[in-house]
Amino acid sequence: MHCPFCRHPDSRVVDSRTTDDGTSIRRRRQCPDCSRRFTTVETCSLMVIKRSGVTEPFSRTKVINGVRKACQGRPVTEDALAQLGQRVEEAVRATGSAELTTHDVGLAILGPLQELDLVAYLRFASVYRAFDSLEDFEAAIAELRDTPGGPAADDEDREEDAVAGSREDGHGPGGTGQVPVPAGAAD
Incomplete structure (x- = not known):
């Protein structure tokens, strides 16, 4: 590695550390000719x-x-x-x-x-x-709906939760059919 200050063709590595994200190495170098220090960052090219x-x-x-x-x-x-x-x-x-x-x-x-x-x-x-074509969009949307956890699956989960919740509190299918009265309204 050439020194950026005096252009000497060699340098010595003083310290090496990986970066926080782990994708590169930070090296602290020192020039044997002018003794100045500089930093280089090495990454794998993709x-x-x-x-x-x-x-x-x-x-x-x-x-x-x-x-x-x-x-x-x-x-x-x-x-x-x-x-x-x-x-x-x-x-x-x-x-x-x-x-x-x-x-x-x-x-x-x-x-x-x-x-x-x-x-x-x-x-x-x-x-x-x-x-x-429109068919390409329709196929992509259908693919999204068929994907587990996709938008259609989320809608079905919400519907199942709503039906189950209405059964638990006695309302909806299988419930008493009574309308709940807010607290304090019966006084």
Whole structure:
């Protein structure tokens, strides 16, 4: 490593530590010629192969910006977008591959985005999967409804809870049919 001050071609590592997120190593170095110290940060490079064949470094910022477009007008915070970006980067790094396709990155985005906001998920999926008809949207919505924990499952759970609650307090199907009187109204 060249010294940034005197351009000496060598340096000595004084201290090494991993960063808080564990994705890089921070090294404190000292130049044997001028004795000045400097810091370097080392990370494993992760390359993305685009559809055109061009290879470029993975960018969490590009992931966040792409998802931000899908989230326009939705109640999604910048913090939630940052967390999604981190989850996507962790997922693609966990593959252990030094090179990924844009398709792989898109797949890594869909899961966390579906958990974050379903409308934003549909917007992103419509571009990513190149929806070109209403049937494509209908199929994606049906897929979401069929997913365990999806919107339809949540609605069914709420309905079951409402019916069970009405049976427990004696109202609704199987109950007495009496209307509850608020406390203090009978006085």
